[in-house]
Amino acid sequence: MIQSTMQDFPLSVAAILRHGARVYGHSECVTWTGGGTPKRATFAEVAANAERLAAALTRLGVRPGHRVATFQWNDQEHLEAYFAVPAMGAVLHTLNIRLFPEQLSHIINHADDQVVIVDDSLVPLLARVVHELPAVEAFVVVGDGDAAPLERNGNGAPVLRYHDLLAAEEPGFAWPEVDERAAACMCYTSGTTGDPKGVVYSHRSTFLHAMAVQSASLVGITEADRVLAIVPMFHVNAWGLPYGAFLSGATLHMPGPFMQAEHLTAFIEAERSTLASAVPTIWNAILAHGERHELDLSSLRSGTSGGAAAPRVLLERFEERYGLRIIQGWGMTETSPLGGMAFPPPGVEPGTAEDVDWRMKSGRIAAGVEMRIVDADGAELPWDGEAVGEIEVRGPWITGAYHRDPAPEKFHDGWLRTGDIGTIDDLGFYQITDRVKDVIKSGGEWISSVELENHLMAHPAIAEAAVIGIPDARWDERPLACVVLRPDASATAAELAEFLGDKVARWQVPENWTFIDEIPKTTVGKWDKKPLRARHAEAELKVERVEKS
Amino acid sequence: MIQSTMQDFPLSVAAILRHGARVYGHSECVTWTGGGTPKRATFAEVAANAERLAAALTRLGVRPGHRVATFQWNDQEHLEAYFAVPAMGAVLHTLNIRLFPEQLSHIINHADDQVVIVDDSLVPLLARVVHELPAVEAFVVVGDGDAAPLERNGNGAPVLRYHDLLAAEEPGFAWPEVDERAAACMCYTSGTTGDPKGVVYSHRSTFLHAMAVQSASLVGITEADRVLAIVPMFHVNAWGLPYGAFLSGATLHMPGPFMQAEHLTAFIEAERSTLASAVPTIWNAILAHGERHELDLSSLRSGTSGGAAAPRVLLERFEERYGLRIIQGWGMTETSPLGGMAFPPPGVEPGTAEDVDWRMKSGRIAAGVEMRIVDADGAELPWDGEAVGEIEVRGPWITGAYHRDPAPEKFHDGWLRTGDIGTIDDLGFYQITDRVKDVIKSGGEWISSVELENHLMAHPAIAEAAVIGIPDARWDERPLACVVLRPDASATAAELAEFLGDKVARWQVPENWTFIDEIPKTTVGKWDKKPLRARHAEAELKVERVEKS
Structure with a gap:
């Protein structure tokens, strides 16, 4: 045998952070403030705050492997937590602010979250369950708003202010060496059937997924981009955009709580976003808003849509009215989420019906992801665009289990059963037609x-x-x-x-x-x-x- | 602690091959034949031949971990070996056809190459050392040319024909599971000082490097590209283009032995290459050829240059005459090779003197590579574009040793000492000014x-x-x-x-x-x-x- 001579260098969130902070230290995180001056911070400043936050969390007793939850909008402070928590070896648990109270307390307790960072505007939502979180040792509130409702937690956990904690620390936190297979982040499925299930991303999967986001065949963000991340940061890592931005230098546009179409479009116009990512509902709202207002979306080179299949008319209208090509992506909490995107193959004329036909596919298999369809007996089916089977995926950023739940029924010979039914054609485009449970x-x-x-x-x-x-x-x-x-x-x-x-x-x-x-x-x-x-x-x-x- | 739930899915050459063969099975490898019809094969056909080759090599006794050397031009058969050998678990050793005979025999013996695949046009070059290769058990000749000189090897190794071997096999070789840290490919440094040193790439480093080649911030190849790989496939994996093409679907243009400017430009004109990669000597030859002939290089969206610093006038002339932006990349055998590329930052007007200034940098640190400069005492120096130190790099596709030679003097706290002296500025652009040994x-x-x-x-x-x-x-x-x-x-x-x-x-x-x-x-x-x-x-x-x- 012969040994590889390559360095055993771990893929890690800290490596992503170092790259963004140093090579793209001038790139920015711009947070919308609802009409006033947007809040701006360079990646170097975000990195310095992440170092302060890691120092503060360490002082609060957070150690490698511990869970720190966020209950936040898409904003600079959430981005700081995105880097500080995994880079210090702890695990970032992004909480969906739209969960029912019983789901919210369930997943905080199931994940054993030790600290919860919460935006002051979301304190009332969290307060509904604050007495049911025995393992939480501290609440950290971003902003100066009323935090009193959190004081009434059952276990006397202190309620601290994010900016006070950071002000007390210096930058320069020494990021520890981590095993790349160690947990970095976690996210629960929305749990439409049964309890939400936790997916725990590793440093390795997070790094590889961020590389994929940079791929010219996929989102392909670069330093020239200004990426409006409308997709929530609590929704599967905001589709990898925050980490992808630090690898590529793309400026991040963060809408904060201003998720209404008038705010989003004002943001795009003011800051000349080049790319925006959102679920179809938001794209529809922007379209509806555009029927009543003159919009300038000319800075957008592309829009990505995911989370649910977009109606054809949505793609057509954006193309007709704004010359904007919406590209659909497909993924799940279980797939980090990038499984594929529906870019038409070369040679297809943009704006034609054929172009929209391709973009109405669910996606095309992303490099790094392997996909197959199997029949009811688990036998593999051909890629002919006709044979219909359950879609199964595997790869380095696909889950192989759930947190504290191996869930063997969800896997098949090492492949994740997506629960989606569909076809694959000979170019690797797949079309989801149904859910297994509804077939x-x-x-x-x-x-x-x-x-x-x-x-x-x-x-x-x-x-x-x-x-x-x-x-x-x-x-x-x-x-x-x-x-x-x-x-x-x-x-x-x-x-x-x-x-x-x-x-x-x-x-x-x-x-x-x-x-x-x-x-x-x-x-x-x-x-x-x-x-x-x-x-x-x-x-x-x-x-x-x-x-x- | 908490476990990641991600699949333990190995990054491998077989995974790259599967992706290209299935999702981009229609993309092509086009080999120039010197004037007649170019030889075309789809990625699906290349993959099927790789499966046949793996079966044939197995029949010859090649097992996981064994070395198979190639002494070939850039062509379809070399591409087949690029995939078959690592995917079957063996190690691809690309031999530089320009080595002195004593270097050639030294590295074949040092690597313990068991099989050598050789292009018939290169038989005379290999024949000069064929009696000094006791470990070689078989020679496989591509093409029908005279192979008799190889018969006179000292150990009675058979001389077989590539196309006969493949014709005797069926596609469908079952690629074994490999450890991603296992050796996949190896390449020796050119050894300007002392004996050549072997660098052994792993499956992991090869996959990650191919992901980087796809990055929109770097070469950024996609299915819409037709990539003319002028840089030899024996020269550090042809800068990652073959593997990058299978991940991205970019069609590969292979010049074969036709490395003269008139052939290369005829190829570009006939097949409408969108990207070409070559050392400055070749770019200069194309420029010189263009002084005497009308050239149409309009299909090229970019050219990449590496291996040595390009003179400024080269970048200027290509821009003036052909509107072609040559981008310099930097790397070494030890770095797989992509360390960085000198794309100007956003906002710089293409074609201006400022644009050329940026492109005259040695590069900008690639995502996935970490770089620093250190003084004579090993202390880190600032990134101010002024401080001059030795450039050190680390990362998942950087070597940490040499084959059968740990060479501790080449490393410093886990970083590779590049032997280059230079500066780094606050945007991560670096400028190499000297070699350590000459300072x-x-x-x-x-x-x-x-x-x-x-x-x-x-x-x-x-x-x-x-x-x-x-x-x-x-x-x-x-x-x-x-x-x-x-x-x-x-x-x-x-x-x-x-x-x-x-x-x-x-x-x-x-x-x-x-x-x-x-x-x-x-x-x-x-x-x-x-x-x-x-x-x-x-x-x-x-x-x-x-x-x-």
Whole structure:
């Protein structure tokens, strides 16, 4: 054998910080203040504050491996915590400010957070659970706002001021050597089904993901960019932009609590952002705002959209009105999150229908991520754009377990089961069509509930439709179509089955139909199929059979 | 403590290969054939051939950890070996075809190469040493040319044909799992001083370096690129372009043996290369060729130059004549090689003198590489663009030893001593001014011999000048200026000392002068100072003293 002679140099958050602070010390973090002068700090200043924060946290008893949570907006102080906490060897736990109280206390306790850094504007939200956090030893409040509600925590944890703590320290904290496989950050899934699950990123995965964000084939940020990170920093590392910015020198634009379209667009206009990243809801709000106001988005070279599939009209409108190409990215908490982005291949003319077709894909597999689709038996399916299977991924920034929960049902031979159903074509573009839990397994084949629902909802008589799988002795499962008719409209099950007959394969047409008053919905307005399944199981739904001719 | 939940997924050459073969299976490797139709293969075809080659090498007895050498031009078959050998767990040893015979046999034996793959056009060069390679068990010849000279190897090693071997195998080789720290490739330094030293790249360093090549802040290649790799594949992994292309989908343009400017420019014109990478000598040859021929280089978005500092006029001419921006990169065999590239910072107007000033820097520190300058005592110096010290680097693709030679004198606290002297400014741009071995250590300070030589050679009476350090009881070393006067010109030592007096600091002006007939030179035309030092040591140089006033 022969030994590599390469240095055993750990990939770490401290290395990202050193690079940004020294090579791009002049690049800036610009935080929007809602109309006044934006707050500016150079990367060198952010790094100096991160050193002060690490010193302060050490004084509070934080040691390598301990968890420090943040309950913050996208702003300079949150960025300082992004670097200080992992670089000192502790673990940054970003808390989603939109969680229900019981979820919030659950994950703080599940992660054993020792310190919580909280923005003063968010103190009331955190205060709702402050008496249920026995392990928290200190609260650190950013800003001068009222922090009294936090004093009423059950365990006498002190409530300290961020800026006081930093003022008492000097820069120059000596970052420890870390094992690159040590925990750096953690984030919980939103837990739409069951309790949220914790994903713990390593220094290695964080560094590699930041390299990927820099890749010219992906986000490709450089020092010439001014990146408006609308995607929250509590939402899977703000898609890697903060760390990517320190590796590449891209200036960071941080909206703080000003997430309304008028603020975001004013920020873009004032600071000439070159790139903005947001979920479709925000992009839609900007579009709506633009219908009533003249907007100058000409500084944006691109926008990235993720978190949910964007409607086609969104991509088209931004292109038509602003010449702005929105590129969709796909990922999950479990994938750090960058799994792929839907950049059309070379040669496709921007602005054409073909260009939008490509951009409507879920993504193209990112270098560093491996993907496959498998059928219900776990056998790999071809990349022909036709075969439909569960998407599985693996790679150095993909999770292989959950915090204190190996969750073997979520993995398959070392691959993460994404729970998404879709196709992959021969260029590595993938299209997600459904969720595994919503797909109907019939005779070893899958029937897409989403596809049936989309067809049904195009019928003039139908207001809403949901399709669920119900047990079937012969086929394992068969689809049950749950239909809400429009007021004054009428249609029979047989008519609707015939309507579907020329749109999907014959065997996919449901023979079970029920007419109901409303489809149950989740708090974010998605179909909630659990109550439907329960009602069917308890024989509360009146099911009509349409026999195949 | 808390465990990261990330997958323990190895960074490997096989992962690079899988990505290129599947996501960019349609991208191409195009090999120039000297005028006829270029030879084309898709990445999918290259991958299939790599699988056949791995099967064939396995049949020849190659096992994980064994070394397979290549003695080849930049072409498709070399690319196949680039992937097959490391992906099968063996170690790719790229042999420099320009080595002296004794160096060539030395490194083949030092690396214990078991198989040598050789292009038929290079058989005569390899044949010169074939009887001195006892460990080689097989020679594999690419092409149908005469291979008889290899038959006369001392150990009866068979001489096989590459295309026969591949034809006998099927694709579908199952790449083994490798430890990412295992050896993947090796390359020897050119060994201008002493024997060549082997640097052994790991799978990890190779993958990370390929990610860096993709970075938008550096070469930033994407699927839209057609990359003309003029830099030889035996020269530090062709600067990472082959592996970078498979991660990014960039088409590879391979010149084969056709390294003359007329071929390279014909290739660019015919295949519309978007990027070309070469040493300054090649760029100069293209410029010279362009003086006699109309060239269309409009497809090139950029050119990269490395291996030696490019003269300013080279950058200026390419910009003026072809609108082509040549960007300099810096690296060494020891650094994989990408250490940094000299892209001007944002806001600098392309084509201005300021733009060229930035591009004349040696580079700007690449993300993933850490750099510092230290004084003669090893103390770190500031990044002020003024302080001059030895450049040291560290990082995941920097070597920490040499093959079978820890060479502790080349390292300092875990940093590689580059042997280069220079400055770093506050933006992380560095400027190499000298080699450590050529610098004069005087009273704890350094005097740049290169700077003194450049000033002296600007004097109208001087044809050539070299400055060496000679022992000095008080100052440790003092400069001795060795001057060759132009025919019919005259100047005294005192006059020349005075001439230097207003160009460098007073204490840097040599007080020791000698007038000689010629400066000794190396085979590549660089000053060879060793004979001068020897002649001074043996008192063969007549030294005149010029006392400071």
